[in-house]
Amino acid sequence: MNSNQLIALAPIITIAVTAVAVMLGIAVRRNFILSCGIAAVGIVIALSTLGIASRESAVRATLLILVDAYSLFYMALLLSGGLAVLGFCYDYFKEREGENEELPLLLLTALLGGLVLVGSSHFASFFIGLEILSISLFVLIGYPLNQSRPLEAAIKYLVLSGVSSAFLLMGMALIYSQCGELHFSGIGGYMTSRDNISAMVLSGTLLIMVGLGFKLSLVPFHLWTPDVYEGAPAPVTAFIATVSKGAVFALLLRYFITTYSYDYTPLLTVFSVIAGLSILGGNLLALLQTNVKRLLAYSSIAHMGYLLVAFIAGGRISSMWVVESVSFYLLAYFITTIGAFGVVSVLSTPQTEADDISCYRGLFWRRPWLAATFTLMLLSLAGIPLTAGFIGKFYIFTSAADGRLWGLLLAVIVGSGLGLYYYLRIIVVMSMNVDGAAIKPPQDWVSTAILAVLTMLLVWFGIYPGLLVNVIQSVSYAME
Amino acid sequence: MILPMLIGVLLLGGFAAWFSARWSPIAPRWVAIVTLTVEALLLVLPYAVAEHVDDLSSAWFADFYGPWIPRFGISFHLAMDGLSLLLITLTVLLGFMAVSSSWTEIKDRQGFFFFNLLACLAGTVGVFLAVDLFLFFFFWELMITPMYFLISIWGHENRTDAAIKFFIFTQVSSLLMLLAIITLVLLHYNSTGIYSFDYFELLNTVLEPHVAFWLMLGFFIAFTVKLPMVPFHTWLPDAHTQAPTGGSVILAGVMLKTGAYGLLRFVIPLFPDAAHQFAPIAMTLGAVSVLYAAMMAFAQSDLKRLIAYTSVSHMGFILLGVFSWNLLALQGSVITMLAHGISASALFMIAGALQERLHTREMGNMGGLWPALPRLSALTLFFAVASLGLPGLGNFMGEFLVLQGAFSVNMLLVSVAALVLILAPVYALIMIQKAFYGPPSQHSPLSDVGRREWASLGLLVLASVWLGLSPQAVLDVSVPVLKQEMQNSMVMER
Numbered sequence: 013m014n015s016n017q018l019i020a021l022a023p024i025i026t027i028a029v030t031a032v033a034v035m036l037g038i039a040v041r042r043n044f045i046l047s048c049g050i051a052a053v054g055i056v057i058a059l060s061t062l063g064i065a066s067r068e069s070a071v072r073a074t075l076l077i078l079v080d081a082y083s084l085f086y087m088a089l090l091l092s093g094g095l096a097v098l099g100f101c102y103d104y105f106k107e108r109e110g111e112n113e114e115l116p117l118l119l120l121t122a123l124l125g126g127l128v129l130v131g132s133s134h135f136a137s138f139f140i141g142l143e144i145l146s147i148s149l150f151v152l153i154g155y156p157l158n159q160s161r162p163l164e165a166a167i168k169y170l171v172l173s174g175v176s177s178a179f180l181l182m183g184m185a186l187i188y189s190q191c192g193e194l195h196f197s198g199i200g201g202y203m204t205s206r207d208n209i210s211a212m213v214l215s216g217t218l219l220i221m222v223g224l225g226f227k228l229s230l231v232p233f234h235l236w237t238p239d240v241y242e243g244a245p246a247p248v249t250a251f252i253a254t255v256s257k258g259a260v261f262a263l264l265l266r267y268f269i270t271t272y273s274y275d276y277t278p279l280l281t282v283f284s285v286i287a288g289l290s291i292l293g294g295n296l297l298a299l300l301q302t303n304v305k306r307l308l309a310y311s312s313i314a315h316m317g318y319l320l321v322a323f324i325a326g327g328r329i330s331s332m333w334v335v336e337s338v339s340f341y342l343l344a345y346f347i348t349t350i351g352a353f354g355v356v357s358v359l360s361t362p363q364t365e366a367d368d369i370s371c372y373r374g375l376f377w378r379r380p381w382l383a384a385t386f387t388l389m390l391l392s393l394a395g396i397p398l399t400a401g402f403i404g405k406f407y408i409f410t411s412a413a414d415g416r417l418w419g420l421l422l423a424v425i426v427g428s429g430l431g432l433y434y435y436l437r438i439i440v441v442m443s444m445n446v447d448g449a450a451i452k453p454p455q456d457w458v459s460t461a462i463l464a465v466l467t468m469l470l471v472w473f474g475i476y477p478g479l480l481v482n483v484i485q486s487v488s489y490a491m492e
Numbered sequence: 493m494i495l496p497m498l499i500g501v502l503l504l505g506g507f508a509a510w511f512s513a514r515w516s517p518i519a520p521r522w523v524a525i526v527t528l529t530v531e532a533l534l535l536v537l538p539y540a541v542a543e544h545v546d547d548l549s550s551a552w553f554a555d556f557y558g559p560w561i562p563r564f565g566i567s568f569h570l571a572m573d574g575l576s577l578l579l580i581t582l583t584v585l586l587g588f589m590a591v592s593s594s595w596t597e598i599k600d601r602q603g604f605f606f607f608n609l610l611a612c613l614a615g616t617v618g619v620f621l622a623v624d625l626f627l628f629f630f631f632w633e634l635m636i637t638p639m640y641f642l643i644s645i646w647g648h649e650n651r652t653d654a655a656i657k658f659f660i661f662t663q664v665s666s667l668l669m670l671l672a673i674i675t676l677v678l679l680h681y682n683s684t685g686i687y688s689f690d691y692f693e694l695l696n697t698v699l700e701p702h703v704a705f706w707l708m709l710g711f712f713i714a715f716t717v718k719l720p721m722v723p724f725h726t727w728l729p730d731a732h733t734q735a736p737t738g739g740s741v742i743l744a745g746v747m748l749k750t751g752a753y754g755l756l757r758f759v760i761p762l763f764p765d766a767a768h769q770f771a772p773i774a775m776t777l778g779a780v781s782v783l784y785a786a787m788m789a790f791a792q793s794d795l796k797r798l799i800a801y802t803s804v805s806h807m808g809f810i811l812l813g814v815f816s817w818n819l820l821a822l823q824g825s826v827i828t829m830l831a832h833g834i835s836a837s838a839l840f841m842i843a844g845a846l847q848e849r850l851h852t853r854e855m856g857n858m859g860g861l862w863p864a865l866p867r868l869s870a871l872t873l874f875f876a877v878a879s880l881g882l883p884g885l886g887n888f889m890g891e892f893l894v895l896q897g898a899f900s901v902n903m904l905l906v907s908v909a910a911l912v913l914i915l916a917p918v919y920a921l922i923m924i925q926k927a928f929y930g931p932p933s934q935h936s937p938l939s940d941v942g943r944r945e946w947a948s949l950g951l952l953v954l955a956s957v958w959l960g961l962s963p964q965a966v967l968d969v970s971v972p973v974l975k976q977e978m979q980n981s982m983v984m985e986r
Contacts, residue, residue, distance in 0.1 A: 377601075396663075397633040406670070410564075413674045421671060429664035436640070436659060440652050443645050445600070481563045
């Protein structure tokens with residue numbers, strides 16, 4: 013391994029080393045602040061090593077991992093997301109009973125899995141990354157041990173995740189049996205060398221899609237989502253909704269582009285059905301919810317559907333376009349979703365999780381800044397201008413219109429209309445009049461700072477996205 | 493430089509109003525007045541320039557260009573011509589009215605109220621100025637969000653449902669427009685290789701007839717939901733009735749005009765052929781709106797609901813006029829936009845004033861108000877006859893020109909639509925009859941029109957009379973624009 017490869021792998025190595033450091037730290041002294049501190053420093057170092065790595069052109073570090081602009085961008089996204097979640101975790105868990113020191117450790121290992129996933133160019137690293145991520149998540153979801161809801165959610169996620177991994181492995185096996193290759197570019201070579209569609213590869217890819225569909229909570233593989241979102245602690249929910257899904261989606265996109273799976277049009281038909289069902293199903297079911305976490309769960313199902321629309325457009329438009337659209341949308345989705353769950357986490361107390369809609373009654377007049385933040389996040393989810401979510405939706409519209417996916421676009425429009433209803437309902441509840449003046453909020457400085465940064469980014473990218481668009485455009489060149 | 497300032501002043505004023513609430517609960521309304529005064533002074537400048545526009549020069553007399561998102565050829569491009577100038581003037585005038593009618597009505601959270609009011613006006617001014625389609629869409633959405641808050645926080649008893657209905661109707665229809673905009677830009681890209689959202693670039697895009705039809709429909713639906721046109725009007729009676737008076741004034745007076753403006757500015761110039769073919773259908777829908785809404789107005793017992801339906805009826809005239817696409821009818825549409833803005837806002841202000849005094853909007857509970865409120869009643873009568881189209885007042889001028897212009901295009905439709913000249917007096921007079929005549933119902937002594945109300949309603953009376961007696965001044969400002977647009981679309985059709 014030469015120095016270039018070492019630099020390229022530096023973020024992954026840093027996170028792994030930090031995980032070990034946190035573990036050793038706990039062995040020496042149990043202190044929650046210390047654990048969080050080490051983890052935060054580790055993530056920041058990993059982020060700065062990304063800066064160094066980005067000066068090199070694409071590096072194939074070992075057979076398994078490819079570090080190019082695309083993976084660096086997603087690594088940065090995942091690490092920043094992880095850092096924000098860590099901050100929320102700190103405020104959320106600092107007052108709670110029990111031994112919370114392992115929480116940062118688990119976040120780090122989950123991040124490690126995510127980093128491997130976005131860099132992987134081989135079935136082995138694909139699977140290893142996914143499993144590191146999932147196994148950390150089981151424990152994270154069930155972390156509040158003495159409550160039944162999180163445990164139930166953890167078991168549910170464990171079982172379904174196990175099933176989906178089985179599907180995934182079966183799919184990989186089928187593809188391997190046909191191509192004799194585990195490397196993405198090897199599979200791509202096989203695909204281009206054949207003129208007709210191979211049934212074995214087709215069914216293998218379908219099985220992989222089923223497996224990833226579970227992780228991305230696409231209809232009809234979404235059944236675990238609301239329960240897990242509701243049961244898991246709010247910051248962990250934010251992590252599942254963003255980091256875990258973002259990493260999986262980035263991998264899916266890379267797999268499809270490098271293996272030329274877009275040539276398999278039957279796959280796109282299946283995807284279109286899934287996307288339509290996710291958009292309509294997610295939005296319709298969200299209408300019925302009175303629990304904010306469940307509502308956001310269904311809305312995230314719908315958002316994965318929107319994202320899939322841009323993904324499907326790749327059958328007709330250039331892959332650079334798709335990468336650009338998906339990346340922008342995912343980034344906006346990260347900011348918004350982490351922000352929304354961040355608000356839920358700030359409002360939660362050790363006694364109650366602030367997930368019932370009644371907790372938000374009159375929030376505008378009790379805690380105006382928090383309510384304004386939440387409103388912006390919800391408007392961004394609904395795709396209203398001034399927020400990054402609007403530019404994201406604009407990207408989806410543009411790529412889908414370019415790909416002439418009129419049916420799916422109609423679904424997006426109908427879904428947005430439905431979505432508006434339940435997002436606005438939360439805003440209405442927040443603006444209801446209640447007696448009593450503003451209360452002095454508890455001092456959650458870390459969360460407040462993170463929410464402020466997220467809100468600023470949201471508005472900045474919503475009003476002046478030019479700079480970010482340029483960055484993402486240069487990322488998309490990597491996938492030409 | 494004056495164009496971004498027109499938007500910026502309102503936005504900054506909005507934020508100032510919001511923060512000024514910290515040191516005094518009544519400060520925001522004064523901040524709002526000052527902001528609107530500055531805005532009105534800024535408008536004097538373009539009028540000075542507008543005088544020198546003649547037939548030879550371009551109708552656009554102010555322009556501002558700044559880069560925004562170069563990746564897609566999106567720019568911060570504003571431009572002003574006579575039409576936008578007139579509508580912005582109306583916006584500022586009615587902005588004053590909205591502030592005046594909220595003066596005592598809004599008691600809670602005034603800072604946030606006036607922020608939303610001014611932000612809404614800023615969005616509307618932006619809509620009238622934007623000549624980049626992305627920017628236009630941006631402002632189009634921007635004006636909806638504060639209006640949603642105005643209705644849902646300060647509205648009346650069913651405010652939540654009305655506000656959500658309003659938001660969803662406008663949002664879904666505007667997504668159709670966004671889709672049409674994007675498709676238009678992509679088609680333009682395919683033929684020229686340049687991404688551009690600029691209005692002037694896109695004007696000359698050559699489109700297949702059936703594609704042009706679908707794109708036109710996307711725009712048309714968005715604008716006619718806002719206008720509104722039967723059958724997309726169902727959000728309007730609810731939103732108008734439930735909104736606070738200031739919100740109703742802005743909604744009826746200004747926001748509906750953005751729909752009409754959109755039809756005039758975008759639908760027909762961008763898709764002249766498709767619009768020409770679609771004109772019979774659009775005009776039929778316009779005529780249906782005129783008659784149906786007039787009949788619905790007659791059937792209402794809620795004063796604000798009645799006024800809301802009269803708005804739909806008047807907006808039908810605008811649709812009729814715009815799709816006739818001759819100078820006379822277009823001029824009529826422009827006059828109707830202004831005149832309806834004045835008369836409908838005045839009626840909503842009166843309804844608000846009555847509600848503040850009587851705590852009801854039901855006309856059944858009013859009755860015999862004339863002896864108790866002689867001056868307010870007289871003002872109501874004035875605006876009621878203005879709205880039914882009494883010659884000498886603004887509305888008459890507009891409707892007359894529309895009917896005359898449209899007659900040469902489609903005789904049958906116009907004859908049918910003209911029946912509204914019978915229906916309008918019926919609904920206007922039934923309103924006066926129910927609320928102001930008849931046996932007086934027992935009321936505690938009511939205070940008649942105060943000084944603030946005199947000033948604002950009196951101003952609207954003057955404006956209405958002036959518009960009716962010398963519409964030429966307004967026609968002079970708008971004629972270069974309309975001529976130019978007609979010329980452009982003629983060139984296209986050839």
